[in-house]
Amino acid sequence: MIAAALMVGAALSCASPSVAEPPPKADAGAARHVPASMSAKEYDAMLDDIAETVVQRLRAAPAQAAPQSGGQGSTGTDAAKQDQGSDAFNGIGQLLNRAGEVLGSLPGLHDNLSEVVRRLGGDSPGGAGRYFLWLLLGAVLAVFAEKATRSLIARLARESVPETRQGLPLASRIMGRALLDAAALIPLWLVLYLFPANSLDADWLQPKASQIIFTSVVIWRVAVLAPRIWFRPKNPELRIAALGDADACRLYYMLSAAALVYVLAQAMVGVLVAADAPANVIVIAGFFNNLLFTIVDYTTIFVTLRATGRWLASLVDHDGSVLATIKLRLARYWWVIGILADTVMTAALAYGMLSGNQDVGSAIVTSLALVVALIFLETLYDYMQRPAGGTADEPDASKPRPTDLVARCLRFVTRLLILTAIVEIWMFDVLPLLSAEDSTLVGKAIKDIFVTISLSYVVWQIACFYIGRLLGGAGPAATGPSAAEQSPGAGSRLHTMLPLARMALGITIAVLAILTILSRLGVNIAPLIAGASVLGLAISFGSQTLVRDIVSGIFYLADDAFRVGEYIDCGKVKGTVEGFTLRSIKLRHQNGQLHTVPFGQLGSITNFSRDWITLKFNLRLVRDVDLELVRKTTKKIGAEMMNDPELAPLIIEPLKLQGVADILDNAMVLRFKVTAKPGNPTLVQRQAVKRMIQKFGEVGINFPTSTVTVQTLGGAGEPQAHAAAAASDAVALRSVPSS
Template structure:
C-alpha cells in the first residue's frame, strides 16, 4: 500500500522540482520493496499451507511448491520490467505484462469459484435434479469459454506492445486497423469455439452412453436408439467440419488474407480426391441412402447377408457390428446390399412342443392359453407382449409324438428371453395338469412266443456276449 502511494505521488514530486534521477531512484527503491514484499508474502502463504497440511497429516504434494515458484517468477518479472521502464522511461512492456497478469488472475479466481460451485452442487444430496444437471452440464462450458476469452485478450495486449512499440513490425498509424482485425479474428475464433463446445455437449447429452454388451446375454445391447440418436454423431461430425472451415475462413478474411484462391484450391483438391477415391465416395453415398431410408439404427440387430450383429456405431463410411459372441465387424456401406432388420416394430416367435400321442388337445389349448394370460399380467413380461402366448394348432403327427405349435408376438428386443420364460412356465403347467411330453422310448414287438421265452432268450444272449468279452487267462507253458 505504501509503495502504491509513493508511486502515485511521483508526478507530484517531479512537478515540485525533484530531479528526474532522484525521482527514478525513489520509484526504483519502492519497486524493490514491493517486489520483496510480494516474495515474502508468497513464501509465508506457502509455509502456512505447508504447516496446515502437516497438521492434517495430509500426503505431501508438489503443487504448492510449483505455485510458489510461479508466483516468485512473475514478481521478479514484473519488477524487472518496472525497473526497465524507470531507467528508459518506457512502461509499455510493464503495462502489457501487468494487464495480462490482471486478466489471468481474475480468470483464475473466477475459474476457481466456478469449480468450487460445481463441486458443491455435485455434493449436495437434496438438490433439484433438473437444475443441478443443467448447472453441472454448462458450468464447465462457461469455464472453458472464459479461459479462451482471457487467452485471446492477453494475446491482443501483448501483440500491441511487441508488434508496435518494441519490434516496430506494424506502424503506429496502421495499428488501429490491425488491432480491429485482430480483435475481430479473436472474437470469431472465440465464437466458433463456444458454438462447437455447446454443440458437442448437447449431442453428448442426447446420445448418452450406450450400454456395453453382456457376453453372457443372447440379446442385443438393450433398447435400440432413436433415429435422432443414431444420426446425431454424423450431424456432429458434419457440423464440426462446417464450424471449423467457416471459422478459419472468416478469421483469415479478417486478417487480410484473400480466401478466394483457398476456396478454389479446396474445390480442386476435393474433385481430385473424389476421382482418386471412388470406393470412399461410393461408401459415403451408399451410407447416405441407407441412413435416409432408416434401414438401421444404433442398438438394432441386423443381417447384412454375410455378417450379423448389433449396430454399435455408424460413421461416415462404415458400419460397426457387434456379433453376439463378442466379435466386432466393420462393414463399409458400399459392400451392403440387402439388410434384414430383426429389431424393428414387432416380432413373432413360433416354436413346437412334442407331446404324447394320446394327449387331450382341448386340455392343452386351455393350459397354454392360461399360461399366456398369466404372463401378460406379470410386470416384468407385460411390457414386452403385443399378443399373448397361444396354441396355433397341430403341426405334425409323428410315430411317437403329437407336435403342437405355439406362437406369441412381442417387441423384438427380448424375443428369445420371452421364449425361454414361456417354455419354463409351460413345463410347470403341463406337469400340474398331467400333460405328458413325448417319450423317446422305442417299442419293439416280436412276431410270436411268450414274454418269458423272449426274456430267457435275451438273458442267454447277454451271457454269451459277456463270455466272449471276458479276458482269457494265460496258459502255463
C-alpha cells in the same frame, strides 16, 4: 499490523517530491489593483483559478516528450514519444550517468523529506505526529466499520431466514455472501470520506495527502475482497478453492498483507508527487518501492510455496495424460517461474525509472496481473464444474449439465481474452512495429478475430451440449413402462443420426471461422473457395470408391435401413451395429468379432431389430393329448405373461397355440407362437417354455418318453432272461485277465 503499516506508509510519504505548490495568497493589506467591475472576492477567485491552471500545466510538463536535437517539438503521436524516449536512453552509459545523478541527490534526501514532513504537520500543535495519528485513527475506524457491518449483516441474514437458508443452492449462498462482503465496503468508504482530516489548519498538501492515503486504504480493502471470497478462511463450506483450512488461511492472510504493503508504498510515491518533491527524490522513492516489492514478493512466494502448489494442482484433471503430467510439474515448481518473473519485472521497472520509458515494466506488471486473474477465474470455473456430492436433486450424471456448458465457454473466452490483451500490450505498447494507422487497423482485426473464434466456440459447445442431452436420453433399445408409448427404436434413430450431424456442424463451423479469420487478415478468400471446388472435383474423380462409400452411406441413412444397436445381416457378415463413420459401418458379432464394412459393399440388409418379431417354436406331446385342453392352458399362460410387469412391455400379442405341425410314431408335434418387440425376444420365448412345462404338468398334459418296450414271442420271457444274464456273466469272467 494495519495501524503500524499505516504509520510507516504515512511517515515514508513525507519523502515525496512536489510538482508545484500554489502561490501564497496575497496579503489582505497589500496594495493591489482590483477592477471596478469585480469585487475583491471575485478577483481573488480569478487569481486562484489562474494559479491552479499554471500548477496543472507545470505538472504535465515533465510528461511531455523532450524536444529533438533539431529543435522540433513533439508531434503528439505515441510513435514520436516512443522514438524520443528510445533516443534519449539508448545506451548503457547514459543509463549509468542517469543513475549517478540520482545517487548524487541522496545527500539532500533528508532535507527534502524533512520539508515534506514539516508541510504535512503544519503549524498545528503536535506537528506531523498528530497528523499521522489522525490518519491512523481514520483508517482503523473505517476498517472496524467494515468488519462490524459485515458481521451484523451476516447475523441478520442468519436470523431472518434460518430455515430456508440451508435449503438454498450452494452457489446462491456463495454469491449472496460475496454481495454482503461487497456491501460492507460502503461504511468503510463513508468513514474515510467523511473523516475530517482536512479540518486541521495546515498546508494545502495535508488534505491532498489524506485523500491519497485513504484512497489507498479503500483500494486495499477492495483488492482483498477477491481472496476472501475464494479462500474463506473461516467458512470452508463456502470456499471456492479446493483447499484445506490451513492452506486457505495462509494464502488469504499473506495476500492481504502483501496488498497492504503495495498500496501504502504507492501512496507514499503519490504523496511525494503531490508535494512537488524533486524528480530525483521521486526516482529514489521508486527504487525503494521496487526493492520493497521484491522482498515482499519473495517472502510471499516462500511462505505460500506448498499452499499455492496444492492450489494450482487442484485445477488439473488427474487423468494420467502427458499434458496433465506437465501441468502438475508446473504446479509443483511454480515458485521457479514466480521468482524469474518477479526478477525480470524488478529489472524492467528499474530501467523504466532511469530511462523514463515505463512501457516494458508496465507491460510485465499488467501481464502478470492478468495471469493471476486467470488463475482466480480458473478456480471459479473449476468450482462450477465440480460435482456436488450427496444432493438428492442431483441431475443424471450421464447428461451434461448447463453449468458445465457455461464454465467451458467462460473458460475458453477468458483464456482467449487474456491472451489477446497480452498480445496487444506487447505488440502496440512495447514493440511499436507498426505505424499509428496500421496499429488501428491491426487492433480492429485482432478484436474481430477474437469475436469470431469466441462465437464459433460457443456455438459449437451449445450444439454439443444439446446433442449430448439428446444422446443421453436416446438409447438403442427402449425398456420400461415408457416403451409402450413410443415406437421401438425411436430413440435409436437419434442415437444414429446425431453424431453425424455433430460432425457435419463442427466441420461447417470450422470452415466458416477459418474463412472469416483469413478475410480479416487481408487474405482474398475467393481463390481459396474456387480452388477448393476444383480440388474437391479432382478428389471425387480420383477416389471413386471412397465417393461411392460415402454416397451409399448417405442413402442407407436416408432410408433408415439400420440404427445403432440393431442386429442386421448384410449377407457377408451379421452383427449388432456399434457405430459408423462417413464411409464404413462397424458390426459386432454375437461371438465378439468386430467387422468393419464399407457402405459400398453392404448390399441388401436384413434388419432383425425393427418394429416386431414373431417367435414360433414346436413342442412334442403324447399322441393322445387333449388339444382343447392344450389350447386353453396355453391361452391362460399367455394371459399371465401379459400381466407380468417385466414381460408385458416386451410382448405385442400373447402366446397362443397355432395348431398341429406334425404327427410322429410316439408323439404329436404342436406349434406355438408369440409376437414380441425386438431387442430381447429370446427372453419371452424362454419364459413361455418355462411356464408351459410347469403348467402342463399340473393339468395332466404329458410329454412323450423315448422308452421302448420289447417283448419276445412265446411267453418264456423269464427263463430267457436268466439265460441272457448267465451268458453276460460268462462274457464278463472271460474278459478278466488271469493272475
